Amino acid sequence: MRWAYSDPRLEAIPLLLAELDRTDTDYAGALEHEADVLVRERATGKTPAQRV
Numbered sequence: 001m002r003w004a005y006s007d008p009r010l011e012a013i014p015l016l017l018a019e020l021d022r023t024d025t026d027y028a029g030a031l032e033h034e035a036d037v038l039v040r041e042r043a044t045g046k047t048p049a050q051r052v
Helices: 008-020 030-043
Strands: none
């Protein structure tokens, strides 16, 4: 079924509803991964002394 409106934000509604249906087990380990990515991104191009 297509939406009656042409607003592109409405295309994301089924994806948002799918996110709400996820359980806590789907996100297991996600926080640790996000923290690791953040640390690596912030350290890019810096010396060890600058990373502290």
